[in-house]
Amino acid sequence: xxxxxxxxxxxxxxxxxxxxxxxxxxxxxxxxxxxxxxxxxxxxxxxxxxxxxxxxxxxxxxxxxxxxxxxxxxxxxxxxxxxxxxxxxx
Amino acid sequence: xxxxxxxxxxxxxxxxxxxxxxxxxxxxxxxxxxxxxxxxxxxxxxxxxxxxxxxxxxxxxxxxxxxxxxxxxxxxxxxxxxxxxxxxxxxxxxxxxxxxxxxxxxxxxxxxxxxxxxxxxxxxxxxxxxxxxxxxxxxxxxxxxxxxxxxxxxxxxxxxxxxxxxxxxxxxxxxxxxxxxxxxxxxxxxxxxxxxxxxxxxxxxxxxxxxxxxxxxxxxxxxxxxxxxxxxxxxxxxxxxxxxxxxxxxxxxxxxxxxxxxxxxxxxxxxxxxxxxxxxxxxxxxxxxxxxxxxxxxxxxxxxxxxxxxxxx
Numbered sequence: 001x002x003x004x005x006x007x008x009x010x011x012x013x014x015x016x017x018x019x020x021x022x023x024x025x026x027x028x029x030x031x032x033x034x035x036x037x038x039x040x041x042x043x044x045x046x047x048x049x050x051x052x053x054x055x056x057x058x059x060x061x062x063x064x065x066x067x068x069x070x071x072x073x074x075x076x077x078x079x080x081x082x083x084x085x086x087x088x089x090x
Numbered sequence: 091x092x093x094x095x096x097x098x099x100x101x102x103x104x105x106x107x108x109x110x111x112x113x114x115x116x117x118x119x120x121x122x123x124x125x126x127x128x129x130x131x132x133x134x135x136x137x138x139x140x141x142x143x144x145x146x147x148x149x150x151x152x153x154x155x156x157x158x159x160x161x162x163x164x165x166x167x168x169x170x171x172x173x174x175x176x177x178x179x180x181x182x183x184x185x186x187x188x189x190x191x192x193x194x195x196x197x198x199x200x201x202x203x204x205x206x207x208x209x210x211x212x213x214x215x216x217x218x219x220x221x222x223x224x225x226x227x228x229x230x231x232x233x234x235x236x237x238x239x240x241x242x243x244x245x246x247x248x249x250x251x252x253x254x255x256x257x258x259x260x261x262x263x264x265x266x267x268x269x270x271x272x273x274x275x276x277x278x279x280x281x282x283x284x285x286x287x288x289x290x291x292x293x294x295x296x297x298x299x300x301x302x303x304x305x306x307x308x309x310x311x312x313x314x315x316x317x318x319x320x321x322x323x324x325x326x327x328x329x330x331x332x333x334x335x336x337x338x339x340x341x342x343x344x345x346x347x348x349x350x351x352x353x354x355x356x357x358x359x360x361x362x363x364x365x366x367x368x369x370x371x372x373x374x375x376x377x378x379x380x381x382x383x384x385x386x387x388x389x390x391x392x393x394x395x396x397x398x399x400x401x402x403x
Contacts, residue, residue, distance in 0.1 A: 011363060013344070013370040020344035022366050024359035029366075031345050 002049035003087040004075065010083050012040055021083050030081055036074055043084065049075070095125070098203075099212035099219065099263035100274030100318065101184075108189070108203060109196035110277035114315040121215040123187050130177050130190035137161075137169050137179065146355035160206065160355065168210060175202040184214030197279065197302035197309055204277045209261045209352045213361060217263040217274060218368040219352035222324070224257040224273060225249045227400040231273055231319055233262050234396070235350040236327035241389050243307075244286045245327070248393030251294045256280065256312035261352050264321065266371045275316040283307045286389055323377040323403055325396065326350070331385045337399045340378040344369055347378075377403060 012021040012032075019037025021030040032040065038059075042052040053071050057064045078084040095104055096111030097120060103111060105125040137143070140163045149158040151173075158172040167182040176199055177190040187207070191199040209219035222235035223246040232254075236242045243259055250256055258276040265272045279302065287295055287308055299312040325337070326346050340346055347369040372378060379399070383392050 009359075011366065013366050015342075015344040015370065015373045017341050018344050020348065020366060020369070022362055024362060027357040027359075027362055029345075029348055031342075 005085045098208045098277045110200040112315045184211045212263040221352045222262040225254040227254040230322035233324045244389035247282045248390045271321045273321040281307045326380045337381045343373040
């Protein structure tokens with residue numbers, strides 16, 4: 001089970017058409033589109049990637065396997081940027 | 091109260107006087123800074139003893155010599171110096187300011203105070219200084235954010251000539267107050283390009299305020315002592331060769347607002363978080379828009395466009 005955690009030093013605020021994420025340790029801002037911002041919001045509510053994928057699939061009407069692929073790619077990107085931490089099997 | 095004591099950017103200055111402060115809003119609940127005027131040699135001695143200062147920001151002459159330098163030291167605070175414009179030491183928490191003002195008329199000292207020292211101290215006290223001018227247009231406080239040299243001061247000048255009231259030039263300090271974005275006026279000084287003044291009659295020019303002196307443009311002391319008030323609208327001013335589009339809603343509000351922060355070198359985590367919170371509060375509570383103007387579009391015309399837009403707010 002993939003567990004996703006937003007580190008304490010990472011904060012974000014949602015705007016109309018974007019989400020701005022701030023890593024307080026590095027001092028860098030990161031801009032995310034509305035979908036990625038929604039995913040950050042869902043990870044704040046649940047650390048279970050499967051649960052987040054289910055919610056996204058329900059919200060967007062996209063097939064679950066498509067959402068899981070996109071979510072996996074986004075998580076890799078967010079991990080590289082230091083905005084989330086991931087534990088568990090791939 | 092010593093002559094010149096007062097308020098700038100939501101911070102109250104007491105002790106030795108400073109030029110250009112607003113003096114009709116000396117509220118006791120404002121953060122307070124104790125000011126002392128000392129000789130530059132004394133400030134140099136205080137700072138010379140530090141071995142671990144670091145340069146945060148520097149602007150150089152074309153010759154490579156420094157024109158403006160801001161340094162930090164964990165215990166002593168901040169050293170703000172500009173060639174010919176004075177030297178200031180700001181305590182780490184922003185509670186004390188030691189100044190060696192430059193020789194010459196007092197308005198010369200206002201330039202470094204207004205552009206760097208007051209914004210730094212405001213940021214240390216939880217205000218967010220935005221690189222923007224602001225005027226009260228049609229009864230609404232409208233801020234105009236843009237990089238230096240884009241024409242925000244000149245545009246504000248023409249807005250005042252057209253009937254608006256001065257609020258702040260170049261730097262506007264913002265604060266979240268009971269869910270709204272409260273704007274604090276800056277020091278009473280504005281800088282207008284000579285070519286813009288040349289467009290005005292003597293009567294129109296007199297509306298801008300009392301002439302202080304000439305530097306890179308004309309420095310003026312605007313009439314009145316503005317009081318803090320809620321910000322109604324923020325316009326991002328952009329010049330492009332094919333400009334002259336209308337005023338449009340700001341789509342990428344977060345990135346745009348953060349890119350116009352003044353005092354970018356102050357990157358303590360609590361300040362960065364505060365910046366983000368201010369940007370979010372602006373997006374939630376203030377009308378945000380972008381005005382794209384042509385590269386050669388004069389400030390008078392831009393001011394007319396903004397005045398017409400403000401009537402729709």
